[in-house]
Amino acid sequence: MTIAFQGIGVAASQSVAIGPAYLTGHGLSSASPTPIHPEQVGGELNRLNQAVAAARRALKMVRAQVPHATPLNIAEFIDAHLLMLEDVALVDEVRKIIRDQLYCAEWALQMQRDILVRVFDAMDDPYLRTRRDDVEHVVQQIMSFLQGAQLQFDPDNRDLQGCVVVARDLTPADAIVLRHRGAAAFVTEYGGPVSHTAILARSLAVPAVVGVHNITRYVRPGEPLIVDGETGTVLADPDTGTLDYYRERLSAIEARRQHLHTLVDRPTVSRDGTAISLLANLELPQDAATARLNGAAGVGLYRTEFLYMNRDNLPDEEEHLATYTTIVTALAGLPLTIRTLDLGLDKRSEALGDLGPGASNPALGLRGIRLCLKEAGLFRPQLRAILRASALGPIRVMLPMVANVQEVDAVLALIAQLKEELTREGLAFDPRLPVGAMVEVPAAALIARSLARRMDFLSIGTNDLIQYSLAIDRLDDSVSYLFDPTHPAILRLVRMTIEAGHALDTPVAMCGEMAGDPRFTRLLLALGLRHFSIQPGALLGVKEIILDTDIGELEAHTNRLFARLDDAEPGELLDALEALNRL
Known part of the structure; x- marks a missing residue:
């Protein structure tokens, strides 16, 4: 068996996908501790307000694209992020840092992000600990617009049909829109079994492997990938024999899915x-x-x-x-x-x-x-x-x-x-x-x-x-x-x-x-x-x-x-x- 790269991560959904790699740069950008003069405070507050407004518009656009037949908890992720954009613990505290400590909006946002992340990291419950993802993802949305991004996705652009999305991390908005554009699977460097990407992958019925460290460094755009969401394995540039094996797996998984569905109404005896x-x-x-x-x-x-x-x-x-x-x-x-x-x-x-x-x-x-x-x-x-x-x-x-x-x-x-x-x-x-x-x-x-x-x-x-x-x-x-x-x-x-x-x-x-x-x-x-x-x-x-x-x-x-x-x-x-x- 010849494979150019094999990555091991956390299995996030019980399925398999085969497709070309689509690398996206989504992931939290870093900021520099740039000081500002008191007369610049108004301008930085205005930049922050505009970025928050742009993030809100982007999330609402994604929310509007969620099909009516989609499980309700998917839309709830977007609703939760929209609410966080109004949360005083996030945006108001960033404004306070800009005013009181005289830092640029990007650095103030990153400082408050770090404070909130430490709170979640200290939590004992594994599921609640991963809710730091909410903070990371909302901050990522705001930061991208502070750094000059436009609306990140055109939901009507379906050029990802059959592709395997490879990213450092994916926000719920990313996952929903990428799936809407035809993405066949997700692979991320970060995340665990109860991270947002894992939960959404299961809800969207998308094969996914999360926590594959440094995969964005080793996979080339367009390279054939196999994503095994059952074992947490990602294979790059596989040979014909490996491809044939996983194609048979795909057929078997689909047959099993149909079989299990026939059991819904049977008494559990x-x-x-x-x-x-x-x-x-x-x-x-x-x-x-x-x-x-x-x-x-x-x-x-x-x-x-x-x-x-x-x-x-x-x-x-x-x-x-x-x-x-x-x-x-x-x-x-x-x-x-x-x-x-x-x-x-x-x-x-x-x-x-x-x-x-x-x-x-x-x-x-x-x-x-x-x-x-x-x-x-x-x-x-x-x-x-x-x-x-x-x-x-x-x-x-x-x-x-x-x-x-x-x-x-x-x-x-x-x-x-x-x-x-x-x-x-x-x-x-x-x-x-x-x-x-x-x-x-x-x-x-x-x-x-x-x-x-x-x-x-x-x-x-x-x-x-x-x-x-x-x-x-x-x-x-x-x-x-x-x-x-x-x-x-x-x-x-x-x-x-x-x-x-x-x-x-x-x-x-x-x-x-x-x-x-x-x-x-x-x-x-x-x-x-x-x-x-x-x-x-x-x-x-x-x-x-x-x-x-x-x-x-x-x-x-x-x-x-x-x-x-x-x-x-x-x-x-x-x-x-x-x-x-x-x-």
Whole structure:
């Protein structure tokens, strides 16, 4: 096999593309610390205002080009950036730097960008940490116009049909317009699995590989590229044999996509008649429509942190209620599980700026349920809104980062108190609102029986459970290879939690990435998991495996697997896992 260049990055979408390279220079331009005289301040402020206005016009033009049939969350990216152009934490602070520190508009913009990026970099939650992309992309839009750019794209120009776009980074506007112009795939130097480029690639059904360091230096314009969005591989100038192999892959992927679509309306029942609940994880309210299209039986995790980000005030009860009402309406009778905010001092926003200094170790600091119980003014409006929304449809509330039963008891007491308040006020709610806890701290798994006695349900968050148990940051390249869902300690904690739920007739779900990975579906079924909550795009792949599995046959294999956990080498454990998949 002859290949001129092979790049390895992060797989961002489960598909493959072949096409000529189209290199674009998009990426944040650097500025110089150019001082200005006081009499130049007015001119620099005017340049900044004109650049912001031009960026707004460009984004609105892109927004208008989003087809009506496109998933709603795509347009939401553009709307979010339009809102950021009005955010005092960005533009007003840049104006202040120009006036007070007497720097040119470009340098002032870059200074404020760096301040905001540091805030996001300090966040512990991997998904929210990557929201620094919003800052980078909006600043990039403004900076390009400060440096003399015109409107960046003509949406009617379709000269990119079949091309693979290669860039340092892509803003949501870039991705939408490039796809509109016919781009077949994206490859970027920066980004991770939850970066904007990755999310949009999945939503737009575009093969993509992100985080391929320095690829813009090695790939030539027009050079044939293969983009493997399943393995995170980019191949340049491949030989005929390699091209033939990937063309066959493309045909197989399309056939599989059509096959999976036929499973949407089939009941999720294993070969031996065991019913399984397949729920969806939601990032934004608009994702509810996508979940339904993929056959989700409801929502097992709706993250509410986005209500608190990129703003200088806290959302009130009515804003919470309006958001939850939107999702309940979209789900049309399907259950909705709302996770109370998992936002700590490590995840700063202007709204939380007065809650004290940041923790020295944010992952172990004041976050999740700890923060909520400490700051009743933060927690009470959300709980009241959830209770009120429960009158409109089936809703459950889920508590993050639970580590002891005292936290659970305190929340249950608060909910009882709020029910009395709402009753006095004549406001409707579900008096039997189910309350559950997330098992994502090892201590929670070890006391799972105590939690199961108090809770209506449990949900295992494997992302944090693995990180806390193995003491590794999965986004840290130097230790990410240690992130192993099949580590004996992790399997024991998962099994312990599921067995505690079964013993006390308390449903146990899993909402971490492990639940949505088809490699582990049969293993989890064998461990007793009956409720999966995963990203909407992964639902049908997991469903296919469930339909073709005899769970009863797996149990003996699982018992043998656990009997040799202590002595098994990592390779042996994986071999045993593969044996489960071959049944």
